[in-house]
Amino acid sequence: MKLVGTIPAGRVWDVVDHLxxxxxxxxxxxxVDGLCQFAPVTGAHQVVKDYLLPQNTFKEFLFPKQxxxxxxxxxxxxxxxxxxxxxxxxxxVILGGRPCDAAAIGVSLKSVFSASxxxxxxxxxxxxLERFERTTxxxxxxxxxxxxxxxxxxxxxxxxxxxxxxxITASGPDGDLVVEVxxxxxxxxxxxxxxxxxxGQSESLLREQRLAAxxxxxxxxxxxxxxxxVKAFLDNPENFxxxxxxxxxxxxxxCGVCTxxxxxxxxxxxxxxxxxxGGERIKVWDSCQxxxxxxxxxxxxxxxxxxxxxxxxxxxxxxxxxxxxxxxxCTGCGRCVRDCPVHVDITSYAMQSHARQVTLLQLxx
Ligand code: SF4
Ligand code: SF4
Numbered sequence: 001m002k003l004v005g006t007i008p009a010g011r012v013w014d015v016v017d018h019l020x021x022x023x024x025x026x027x028x029x030x031x032v033d034g035l036c037q038f039a040p041v042t043g044a045h046q047v048v049k050d051y052l053l054p055q056n057t058f059k060e061f062l063f064p065k066q067x068x069x070x071x072x073x074x075x076x077x078x079x080x081x082x083x084x085x086x087x088x089x090x091x092x093v094i095l096g097g098r099p100c101d102a103a104a105i106g107v108s109l110k111s112v113f114s115a116s117x118x119x120x121x122x123x124x125x126x127x128x129l130e131r132f133e134r135t136t137x138x139x140x141x142x143x144x145x146x147x148x149x150x151x152x153x154x155x156x157x158x159x160x161x162x163x164x165x166x167x168i169t170a171s172g173p174d175g176d177l178v179v180e181v182x183x184x185x186x187x188x189x190x191x192x193x194x195x196x197x198x199x200g201q202s203e204s205l206l207r208e209q210r211l212a213a214x215x216x217x218x219x220x221x222x223x224x225x226x227x228x229x230v231k232a233f234l235d236n237p238e239n240f241x242x243x244x245x246x247x248x249x250x251x252x253x254x255c256g257v258c259t260x261x262x263x264x265x266x267x268x269x270x271x272x273x274x275x276x277x278g279g280e281r282i283k284v285w286d287s288c289q290x291x292x293x294x295x296x297x298x299x300x301x302x303x304x305x306x307x308x309x310x311x312x313x314x315x316x317x318x319x320x321x322x323x324x325x326x327x328x329x330c331t332g333c334g335r336c337v338r339d340c341p342v343h344v345d346i347t348s349y350a351m352q353s354h355a356r357q358v359t360l361l362q363l364x365x
Pocket of ligand 2: 334337
């Protein structure tokens with residue numbers, strides 16, 4: 001980590017104009033259909049400046065909702081031409097990401113799409129990885145949670161740098177933004193915005209102020225369960241059919257919002273559009289909450305009820321991700337808690353799994 005200086009309070013969004021003039025695509029919180037969302041912007045005036053967490057994650061700029069993988073065309077002689085689209089992905093800066101999303105996308109999602117994530121995983125996704133190489137994640141530390149946030153419970157925090165190339169934290173009496181760099185991509189970002197940076201201050205003072213700001217923000221978060229206890233509960237196969245899954249998951253209406261908004265959800269499907277003369281293969285987001293997601297070609301449905309499908313989501317976040325990728329499947333962004341239309345709350349599952357595990361241990365003692 002390198003502390004490189006500060007940006008005066010109120011000038012951080014000038015970065016948008018500065019980078020846009022240099023031909024860099026900037027993605028930042030802005031209003032889309034009346035909602036605060038991550039989307040491309042070209043000027044500071046387009047940015048929503050007072051926000052907690054945009055409704056969408058910025059994963060769609062690395063793993064688009066839909067994209068063409070290849071096209072096919074039958075020649076007159078009956079052979080086929082298969083063409084992949086050009087991979088001319090634009091240099092992109094995600095400005096104003098939050099630490100929960102940076103950890104989710106830069107570490108967890110990257111593990112899924114990266115060949116190096118695990119010895120058991122042999123397939124890398126070049127579309128994700130090449131976009132990742134062209135994307136710089138510049139996060140702004142949170143100064144407050146809402147009632148749905150639980151990043152500190154997941155071992156992260158409002159000023160955690162995991163997955164960020166640059167972390168900017170409002171600190172000190174004037175609220176100036178301390179800029180810390182964590183990667184070569186971050187270094188390149190700093191070079192691009194150097195005219196906006198104030199340097200030469202006492203590094204130890206800035207570090208002290210930045211740590212104090214982080215501590216103060218962390219104090220506003222509540223730790224709601226112990227992820228170790230939740231994992232231990234889920235690791236025991238005897239708990240697979242525990243009644244809590246059915247009791248809490250039955251009201252899920254299978255809308256898929258929680259998966260599409262989640263920064264670590266990564267399931268997709270392929271759709272072939274066309275016929276034997278020509279067509280295209282499209283990769284589209286999918287959701288384990290949709291009944292058709294697991295149906296086999298024979299018609300067999302291994303997860304026939306909605307509560308079983310939700311149990312799968314919970315297992316994915318708190319057990320499978322860790323077992324397979326050795327990383328977090330949930331970073332506590334709270335979107336699925338905040339936006340579920342019928343108030344299915346993943347923290348309720350986690351708290352009750354934790355409580356069950358503690359009770360089981362007490363009964364054994
Ligand atoms: S848990 Fe909520 S958001 Fe997720 S699929 Fe079910 S109803 Fe939709
Ligand atoms: S499971 Fe919910 S709280 Fe956890 S990262 Fe996904 S959307 Fe955020």
